[in-house]
Amino acid sequence: MITLTNIQHTFLIGKKGQEKKVPVLKNVDLQVDAGDIVAIVGKSGSGKSTLLNAIAGFLKTDSGSIKLNGIDTTDLSEAEHAKFRLKNVGFIFQNFQLMPGLTAFENVELPLKIQGMGKSARFQVVRQIMDRVGLNEVIDHYPNELSGGQQQRVCIARALVTKPSIILADEPTGSLDSETELEILDLIKSLNESMDITFVVITHDEEVANSAHKKYRMHDGELKEATTSAV
Ligand SMILES: Nc1ncnc2c1ncn2[C@@H]1O[C@H](COP(=O)(O)OP(=O)(O)OP(=O)(O)O)[C@@H](O)[C@H]1O
Numbered sequence: 001m002i003t004l005t006n007i008q009h010t011f012l013i014g015k016k017g018q019e020k021k022v023p024v025l026k027n028v029d030l031q032v033d034a035g036d037i038v039a040i041v042g043k044s045g046s047g048k049s050t051l052l053n054a055i056a057g058f059l060k061t062d063s064g065s066i067k068l069n070g071i072d073t074t075d076l077s078e079a080e081h082a083k084f085r086l087k088n089v090g091f092i093f094q095n096f097q098l099m100p101g102l103t104a105f106e107n108v109e110l111p112l113k114i115q116g117m118g119k120s121a122r123f124q125v126v127r128q129i130m131d132r133v134g135l136n137e138v139i140d141h142y143p144n145e146l147s148g149g150q151q152q153r154v155c156i157a158r159a160l161v162t163k164p165s166i167i168l169a170d171e172p173t174g175s176l177d178s179e180t181e182l183e184i185l186d187l188i189k190s191l192n193e194s195m196d197i198t199f200v201v202i203t204h205d206e207e208v209a210n211s212a213h214k215k216y217r218m219h220d221g222e223l224k225e226a227t228t229s230a231v
């Protein structure tokens with residue numbers, strides 16, 4: 001489902017001519033099987049978001065290979081990657097990244113519009129997904145009229161609406177209180193089971209990580225499998 005082989009990446013930081021090399025990903029290997037929820041923990045600055053960006057194709061790494069759904073995405077052009085992502089990969093963000101001028105419904109509808117789906121088909125698909133994630137009551141609300149948990153549900157619905165097989169989540173519960181965090185975790189688990197979606201979840205929260213099928217720890221750009229008891 002997701003296979004990373006020997007991924008390496010170094011950022012050049014600082015003024016032109018005096019750049020400092022900062023190695024951020026060091027020989028990273030990762031195998032995520034279909035239907036797994038994999039959590040990646042690690043200290044701030046250890047390289048977790050960089051790894052997620054590499055998997056998503058937002059970042060071209062210096063070396064290594066990335067396979068998603070059996071397709072080698074390492075050398076896809078930006079346009080090819082964007083097309084691949086729209087069909088195969090959904091994203092969930094800590095700060096939701098919803099469009100403030102669009103209602104909850106319109107935010108969820110947006111990826112389908114980009115895909116070129118017709119209006120009545122879009123209406124059906126969006127209503128079904130919003131019902132699935134428990135947003136029926138608030139479809140016409142704007143993001144600033146929603147609670148954090150509701151905004152995260154909109155973000156999840158938007159990620160789901162194109163029926164991706166992989167969802168990449170960067171601190172999905174990072175801005176939520178502990179009760180809402182549990183609700184969102186339960187939703188992720190139930191979507192994983194009922195829709196057979198593979199999740200890669202970055203988190204600071206060991207409790208979130210321990211509820212995943214597998215847990216990895218990023219330390220200074222190196223990724224190692226961790227047991228869920230190694231808290
Ligand atoms: N675009 C970039 N250009 C230069 N350096 C970067 C860039 N993105 C990240 N870095 C550096 O790479 C390192 C890893 O950053 P990254 O965001 O992947 O860490 P992280 O583990 O996700 O941290 P956090 O938990 O705080 O989000 C940091 O030292 C950061 O400063």
